[in-house]
Amino acid sequence: QVQLVESGGGLVQAGDSLRLSCTTSGRTFSTYTMGWFRQAPGKEREFVAAIGRRAGTTKYADSVKGRFTISRDNAKNTVYLQMNSLKPEDTAVYYCAARASAVWRVTGTNDYDYWGQGTQVTVSS
Numbered sequence: 001q002v003q004l005v006e007s008g009g010g011l012v013q014a015g016d017s018l019r020l021s022c023t024t025s026g027r028t029f030s031t032y033t034m035g036w037f038r039q040a041p042g043k044e045r046e047f048v049a050a051i052g053r054r055a056g057t058t059k060y061a062d063s064v065k066g067r068f069t070i071s072r073d074n075a076k077n078t079v080y081l082q083m084n085s086l087k088p089e090d091t092a093v094y095y096c097a098a099r100a101s102a103v104w105r106v107t108g109t110n111d112y113d114y115w116g117q118g119t120q121v122t123v124s125s
Helices: none
Strands: 004-007 010-013 018-024 033-039 046-051 058-060 068-073 078-083 092-099 119-124
Touching (some): 018 033, 046 078
Antiparallel strands (some): 004 018, 033 046, 033 092, 046 058, 068 078, 092 119
16 A cells, blocks of 8 residues: 655745645655646646656646646655646645556546545635
């Protein structure tokens, strides 16, 4: 069983930056595809970004491309989401997810096996 714990959320103003972190348990972190999703009130959970096992294997939702960057540190069992130029529409609970597969170009919630508890990001205008 893999446990994921997110941190780094908070209340910021439009245009500010935040970095989310997700630390996982277990010794197989480097073999997982990792993803970030978000869910705004009254909306479905949506894909934000994913990163595969190898450097350069990243995928982003169009809504965050150019503003958000996903990265991972396998030595620390941690995946990050650097969020720049935040907008009010980025307000949501952000979830970290892990997929026990090398196939990384996946964006569906059903494609991921493990989930964190979420961290709130609120962007004021």
